[in-house]
Amino acid sequence: MAYQALYRTWRPQKFSDMVGQEVITKTLKNAITTGQTSHAYLFNGPRGTGKTSAAKIFAKAVNCLHPVDGEPDGTCEICLAADKGTLGDVMELDAASNNSVEQIRDIREDVNYAPTMAKYKVYIIDEVHMLSTGAFNALLKTLEEPPANVIFILATTEPQKIPATIISRTQRFDFKRINAQAAYDRMVYILNDRGDAFDETALRVIANAADGGMRDALSILDQTLSFGDGNVTLENALLVTGSVTQTLLGEYVQAVVAGDSPHALAKLTEVLTAGKDANRFVEDLISYARDLLLYTEAPELVTLVPDEQFKELAQGSSPTVWYQMIDTLNDTQQQLRYTNRPSIYLEVLTVKLSQPMLKQPQPQVTNLVGNVDKVNATSNVEPAASVAASQPVLSEKQADMTISTATDEVRPEAVRRTTPKASADVAAVFAVLDQATKGDLQRVRTSWGDLIASLDVPQQAMLNVAQPIAASSTGVVLAFDFDVIRANAMKNIEMQTLIIQKMQVLTQSNVERQLVMINQEEWPKLRSEFIDQRKQGAPDQPAAQMVDRDLDQLVDSPEETTAEPSIVTTALDIFGSDLVEVSEK
The missing domain is CATH 1.20.272.10 (Zinc Finger, Delta Prime; domain 3)
Incomplete structure (x- = not known):
């Protein structure tokens, strides 16, 4: 006989063989014992956690001629036929490849006929979320008024894709991930039964790599056995799983x-x-x-x-x-x-x-850079009062922490941890412009879209109205379309930290860039002031003109950053710029 994979050979044949789903198996056994079975069930859970196995066991148990405490006896003609796959009253349907309306209509017609051998007709529809909308609608009527001798078992890994009208007509069971210890115990049982040698550490590596799926664990174990000629060693398990010792x-x-x-x-x-x-x-x-x-x-x-x-x-x-x-x-x-x-x-x-x-643990009060400066510049008595006065929105507990921090000796590392990530000072803008290069700006802009996409939705919304307009190796100037959003971004220290970290990775730089956030309307004025400042230091007019041209090569001009979008320009070309008033008579 051809070799069968371990997960097929050791597929559970009784509820007691299932691993890690004790609550579900006990509920199903009690329902069979008391005769309180439902007409439709929904088995939901991650892959490899026993949904299809539980459905097959339930189909056998509910039709078994001599059930024992809700378990199939495995010896009657119904159980034997089900194990061989020849029981015509238990039908499996893979919705991934059979998801059309016609196939569901065939089921609707078939349920009207009585079972041939068993007590119930059981329809197991795997990956039911793959059914089309029309197929779900066709199935809905049958679930509403099913014949007395028909049971539907729907299995899925994505219940959110199933219409609520279907879910509400079923009993839902959520299969959980199988913990590593349960998977380990099951593999030990199988290997002992087979007589294979194994390393306990190797089985723990496999159990962790399976990530909650018993089928995945057995598949990895099968591969490890093949690789090691029937022996499960730690070295082979690490090679097969790609894990590290x-x-x-x-x-x-x-x-x-x-x-x-x-x-x-x-x-x-x-x-x-x-x-x-x-x-x-x-x-x-x-x-x-x-x-x-x-x-x-x-x-x-x-x-x-x-x-x-x-x-x-x-x-x-x-x-x-x-x-x-x-x-x-x-x-x-x-x-x-x-x-x-x-x-x-x-x-x-x-x-x-x-x-x-x-x-270092992150401090709960992060806006202390100004207070630290006050502590260094004033006496030992005044800082506590000045700090408390500058933080009127802090709670009483936070205020106490602020005062105690201000009166203690200020360490350099504390200053670094409490320094805000972004600035809006003119001096900070000029510092970036002084070292700005077109290459730095191009690198930041190239990765800007990927950076935004990697953030949370609220953070994406903030940065969608911002764009880099100047960059150096140590700083980036971001221009915001709306000042209120810029103000909120200035307060979001977590987002600023993420921007700096992701910018390091995406631009492949080990230097943390200083963020400078300004309003888009301020950019032309700031740019002009910077040019004037550099011209004042130039010895003659030609040199000043060279400074202006150099800056044009380093950062965007106001015309570039405030140009009309292409769609607006196209609309103006087609319809013109005249305003037309339409009135109803």
């Missing part, structure tokens, strides 16, 4: 936590040289950081076996380090979806994780 992950994380960028980059080179997948590496890092975060609070939730290095990392760093590491890793994971050069993103990620700033 716990030791190498620990060494990498230890290097970035210690701020040792060269050593961390060396470890990254080892990972890339071994041919590991960039996305898998980031996922492994997220899981590792998550386990470090949970180890001190809930060790039972940790999915790996902690070694000495892991324990040292967990006990030697604060949870804030792991919060920020997971956030940074998540951002990088999103960016990897849009690049063909993942190694560059991983290198930037490594340097970013190694920065000392990531290891």
